[in-house]
Amino acid sequence: MDIVISLIVLIPFLLIWLTIAILIKATSKGPIFFLQDRPGLNKQIFKVYKYRTMKPGSEKMVKGQEVMKDDDRITSIGKFLRRTKLDEIPQVINVLKGEMSLVGPRPERVASLEDYDDEITKRLHMMPGMTGLAQVSGNIHLSLEERYKLDVYYVENYSLIMDLKIILRTVGVVLLGEDRYLNKSLVDIESVNKEVAAAKEEAVSNEKNPNNRG
Template identity: 50%
Template sequence: MYKRYFKRILDVFVGVVTLIILFPLFLIVGILIYTSSKGSIFYSQERIGKNGELFRLHKFRSMYVNKGFSVNKQVFKNDKNVTTIGKFIRRFKIDELAQIINVINGDMSIVGPRPVLPAVEEHFDENAQHRLTVRPGLTGLSQVNGNIHLAWKERWVFDRKYVENISFINDIKIIFKTFAVVLLGEEKFKK
């Protein structure tokens, strides 16, 4: 019942409330991005959503425009392509908050597997295929259990575990653990 009906209602409610409450923060971040480097305030990229459908994922831009960034390149903490404000908003996951728009639009959920680039799909294993049965999330089980410190196959095990155990209680636990990850850093939650 929760997975089929209430999860989407909760997503829209939490998305709208979050957008209203965090609007002043979004405005400040937007001004800082706009005044600190050339380019759009937002960065959009095609990602894989529910049932394998593609959608445009939105983030606050954290990198300089046209610096030769490749989608296959791993971005590290000291990457020179990341702006000064970008380092801050990445550290506290503020860049990801623009995805609230994706949640409200129905492309994403508050909690679910993180959406991946289309190029990653060719590497999917059996566990990864399960992630396509639900909307991708702003946060998820793999994000609160190591995230970037995990190999893809490890993330996909967490994704499958999440998909097979979706419940209101599990989503609330992941949301609260997300706050801890943001405050303390992902390094504290490596498995």
């Protein structure tokens, strides 16, 4: 599915991607693409592809802090590309190379690995995605901890149905913006956590009191 959809995105709309490349080159100095090392499945490092949306020399970022839409480092065409998520389109190349999937936890900067504990590391047990649960649930408006929780939930509860829901919600994000889906997560993690905690408590109780077992 990853390969088929990537080819559908890439080939029929090739003229649009070439036009974007020309506009990037014509409106600001610097390369067309932005390449950066990112950790993928099982911490394997690969280079992620994006259309360049920022001025040259803006590569240094603060860990855990997203580039907001009013950042003055963003180029004129870059604002449009980031708003519509078209800057992520070159990652279909990563998908075709087998480094990414259409849906999965977004690949972070390599420096972020220093802060990973065993729980957060679970997000690296699946291939990173062009879009993900956190990206359609508020994304830049969420804290880093909230995004991690959504990523881990996705890895632990993966299903094709969830992928389809995320892809459909991604279309909405592109058309309406991330703000529209703030506080409208596809899953209620708090309720799930309470159910899991209750199940564990019941299991412990049954272990201590065999007569309670049905």
